[in-house]
Amino acid sequence: EVQLLESGGGLVQPGGSLRLSCAATRFTFSSYAMSWVRQAPGKGLEWVSTISVSGGSTYYADSVKGRFTISRDNSKNTLYLQMSSLRAEDTAVYYCVKAHMTTVTRNAFGIWGQGTMVTVSS
Amino acid sequence: DIVMTQTPLSSPVTLGQPASISCRSSQSLVHSDGNTYLSWLQQRPGQPPRLLIYKISKRFSGVPDRFSGSGAGTDFTLKISRVEAEDVGVYYCMQATQFPWTFGQGTKVEIK
Numbered sequence: 001e002v003q004l005l006e007s008g009g010g011l012v013q014p015g016g017s018l019r020l021s022c023a024a025t026r027f028t029f030s031s032y033a034m035s036w037v038r039q040a041p042g043k044g045l046e047w048v049s050t051i052s053v054s055g056g057s058t059y060y061a062d063s064v065k066g067r068f069t070i071s072r073d074n075s076k077n078t079l080y081l082q083m084s085s086l087r088a089e090d091t092a093v094y095y096c097v098k099a100h101m102t103t104v105t106r107n108a109f110g111i112w113g114q115g116t117m118v119t120v121s122s
Numbered sequence: 123d124i125v126m127t128q129t130p131l132s133s134p135v136t137l138g139q140p141a142s143i144s145c146r147s148s149q150s151l152v153h154s155d156g157n158t159y160l161s162w163l164q165q166r167p168g169q170p171p172r173l174l175i176y177k178i179s180k181r182f183s184g185v186p187d188r189f190s191g192s193g194a195g196t197d198f199t200l201k202i203s204r205v206e207a208e209d210v211g212v213y214y215c216m217q218a219t220q221f222p223w224t225f226g227q228g229t230k231v232e233i234k
Contacts, residue, residue, distance in 0.1 A: 037171075045163075045171065045214055047223040061222050100176055106153070106218055108161040108176035115170055 002027045002111045004096045009116030016086050020116060022079040022096030030074035033099040033107055036081050038092035039115075048094070049081065052105045059105075064090075086120045093117050124148050124217050128226035134234045141202040143229045145215035150195050152219070159218035162191055162200045165228075166211040174213075175200065207233065 008020040020036070036048040049070040050059045058070050069082040079096055093115040100110030125148040135141045143162075151158045162175040173182040175191035178198060188203040202209055210233060215226040 044212075044228045045165075045216070045225045047216075047225070050221075050223070059221050095170055100173060100182070106155075106157075106159055108159070108173055108182075108218065109163065109171070109216070110173055110182070112170040112172065 002098065004098060004111060004113030006094065006096045006113045006116035009094065009118045011119045011121065012086055013122050014087060014120055016120070017082070017084040018086065018118060020081040020083065020094055020096075020118070022081075022113060024077045024079065024096075024098070027098070028102075029072075029077040031102045032110075033105045034070075034072060034079045035097045035099070035109065036070060036079075037095045037097055037109065037112075038090075038118075039095070040089075040092040043092075046092075050105060051079070053103055057105060083118070086118075088120050091118060091120050123222055124151070124220055124224050126215055126217060126224050126226040128213075128215060128229050130229060131227060132230045132232070134232050135202075135205045136234050137207065138204050141205050141209075141231060143200045143213055143215075143231075145193075145198045145200070145226050147196045147198075147217055151198075151217050152195065157219075158194070160191075160193070160198050161216050161218070162189075163214045163216060164209075164211050165214065166208075169211075171214065202231075205231070205233070 003025045035050040067085045096113040097109045098111040099107035163171040165171040179191040212228040
């Protein structure tokens, strides 16, 4: 069974930084685009960022552009989200998501991790 | 940005009865490659979302056939033919035709 295990969440002060990781197992990680989606407490879903299979193309929501960086290490089957200049409005559960179809970036969100909570507060 | 608008926002249904959720996009979701990247996700209480339907009407692996998707252009519908207790949760439509990818507000399905 495909597994995505997020880690790295926690409490951080406004203006601080955090790096999320997502360890992928039981599928060919290097063949799928990957994304981060977040959900603020009691709210709906918000797409954050997507990275192509090679890592050569990255896409960001305007709300995080310039502050967050998505990356992947295909040799380690791991996806990352480096978050800096964090704000209270970044408080959310962050989900790591595997694309449904191989290779292409434009895709449905096939498999979701359990999520990791990020709380930005002083 | 493409705005996704779902109706209703809440849907109390009787077990065994059908349910329907509408999703309208602010512009056509037909991509230049000919595909329409409209999907539906279900989020049960306390769980991460899971994919139900992609490209308007294709059921994801393991999704019961009581779930079906339809529509074209800017108007889309998710139907549950006979609601079961395990279908309780929030349903989201989502477009991946144009960045930024966007979600509907969510429709809460609950049992009457």
